[in-house]
Amino acid sequence: MSTTATTHQTKWWSGGKSPFNLEYGKLMMWYFLMSDAFTFGAFLISYGSIRFSQNFWPDPNVVFNAFPGAGHANLPLAFVSVMTFILIISSVTMVLAVHAGHKGDKQGVIKWLAWTIVGGIAFLSCQAWEWHHLITGEHAVLVDGKLDIIGQTMGGNPWGQLVEDQAALTAALNNTSHDTLIQLVHSHDHTHSMEQLAAMSDTELKGMVNFAEMHIREKGPIAFGGYFFGITGFHGFHVFSGVIINIVMLIMTQKNVFQNRGHYLMIEKAGLYWHFVDLVWVFVFLCFYLI
Amino acid sequence: MQHPAFEEVSFQHHTDDAEFKRRVRKTTILLSIITIIELVIGLTIYTIHKGENPNHTLVLMFKGMVCILTLAKAYYIVSVFMHLGDEIRNMIMTIVVPLMLFIWFIAAFIWDGNSYKNLRNKYDKHFEETTMPKQHHKVDEHPAEIKTGKE
Numbered sequence: 001m002s003t004t005a006t007t008h009q010t011k012w013w014s015g016g017k018s019p020f021n022l023e024y025g026k027l028m029m030w031y032f033l034m035s036d037a038f039t040f041g042a043f044l045i046s047y048g049s050i051r052f053s054q055n056f057w058p059d060p061n062v063v064f065n066a067f068p069g070a071g072h073a074n075l076p077l078a079f080v081s082v083m084t085f086i087l088i089i090s091s092v093t094m095v096l097a098v099h100a101g102h103k104g105d106k107q108g109v110i111k112w113l114a115w116t117i118v119g120g121i122a123f124l125s126c127q128a129w130e131w132h133h134l135i136t137g138e139h140a141v142l143v144d145g146k147l148d149i150i151g152q153t154m155g156g157n158p159w160g161q162l163v164e165d166q167a168a169l170t171a172a173l174n175n176t177s178h179d180t181l182i183q184l185v186h187s188h189d190h191t192h193s194m195e196q197l198a199a200m201s202d203t204e205l206k207g208m209v210n211f212a213e214m215h216i217r218e219k220g221p222i223a224f225g226g227y228f229f230g231i232t233g234f235h236g237f238h239v240f241s242g243v244i245i246n247i248v249m250l251i252m253t254q255k256n257v258f259q260n261r262g263h264y265l266m267i268e269k270a271g272l273y274w275h276f277v278d279l280v281w282v283f284v285f286l287c288f289y290l291i
Numbered sequence: 292m293q294h295p296a297f298e299e300v301s302f303q304h305h306t307d308d309a310e311f312k313r314r315v316r317k318t319t320i321l322l323s324i325i326t327i328i329e330l331v332i333g334l335t336i337y338t339i340h341k342g343e344n345p346n347h348t349l350v351l352m353f354k355g356m357v358c359i360l361t362l363a364k365a366y367y368i369v370s371v372f373m374h375l376g377d378e379i380r381n382m383i384m385t386i387v388v389p390l391m392l393f394i395w396f397i398a399a400f401i402w403d404g405n406s407y408k409n410l411r412n413k414y415d416k417h418f419e420e421t422t423m424p425k426q427h428h429k430v431d432e433h434p435a436e437i438k439t440g441k442e
Contacts, residue, residue, distance in 0.1 A: 021376070061336075
């Protein structure tokens with residue numbers, strides 16, 4: 001009976017072997033990722049804490065409704081779902097690269113790693129477009145009794161509550177600058193060019209502003225921009241470093257470093273990091289875009 | 292495959308190629324389906340918000356569902372893609388047990404944020420008047436409108 005027990009049960013702590021059945025590097029990668037999870041967790045929880053301390057918080061479907069090449073079409077969740085699927089697929093190709101490494105299949109590792117890098121770069125490009133779109137966006141806001149045109153930055157964002165008080169908007173026109181008036185009219189009047197509008201007087205322009213065609217909001221909670229750019233930026237930085245690590249792995253594979261070493265364990269460690277990046281995105285996607 | 296450089300790793304996972312491919316395909320499909328369900332719920336919340344009288348309890352319920360689906364996604368990524376599910380139990384516990392801290396972490400800080408909001412609304416009337424969504428005032432106005440309509 002005692003012999004069957006010893007053959008079936010490994011004594012992990014009897015020495016001479018890793019009690020966790022893992023090599024040092026992979027175990028340490030796990031502990032690094034655990035600490036990184038707490039860093040991201042702290043950021044997201046801080047975001048949640050601030051969000052719960054506010055009476056009003058921007059609706060993600062109002063903020064993220066643009067799609068490249070679709071102009072001003074209202075497409076909530078469309079672009080971010082593309083980004084999410086890109087990251088999921090690149091995670092799958094990474095699993096396949098790790099598996100090819102298990103079998104010592106050099107060509108397989110190269111092929112799947114290359115696709116993972118392509119996915120990572122595609123994701124980063126999407127994020128660059130989204131940031132650019134948010135920062136340079138032109139949205140009319142009612143601030144301190146005058147109208148202003150702003151995008152989403154660290155200093156403010158146009159995602160406050162809709163202004164329904166028409167009298168306040170009309171009164172605000174009197175304090176609004178000439179340049180803003182031109183932009184306001186231009187946003188819905190396509191019969192005049194910017195130059196023609198610039199030549200008009202303020203009174204003429206005020207008469208042409210049609211509030212019914214605009215969704216004028218107040219300024220949103222100032223923390224929104226900082227949290228969005230901070231957390232998606234920190235995640236984007238992880239994706240960027242993941243792409244760099246994968247490129248280094250690809251070059252090392254091509255130079256037969258792992259083949260000569262006899263194992264592809266480095267690919268497994270890079271794979272863990274890459275999956276973690278995907279894992280974090282799942283939560284960023286939840287906190288910023290879905291709820 | 293043996294790892295000559297790591298003799299301390301004594302036990303190898305023998306993953307059959309066909310079995311592995313089946314598992315990866317299954318997980319990919321699962322993750323995609325969950326994401327699609329999440330997107331559908333997101334659009335449902337959007338439609339509810341657009342409506343005349345958004346049902347806040349319903350929205351909260353949908354948001355809770357999305358949170359649970361996200362946890363399911365996280366489980367599949369960590370367990371299958373990161374192979375944590377294939378490691379030995381002791382190793383899994385050193386990762387999972389510290390993460391339990393998140394239960395307190397999330398509850399405490401969300402609670403704190405909410406309490407700060409309630410205190411501010413109570414003692415800082417300017418904050419309440421300038422930031423409270425207008426829908427709340429509408430609810431009070433509606434009965435008055437109905438009355439005047441009847442008379």
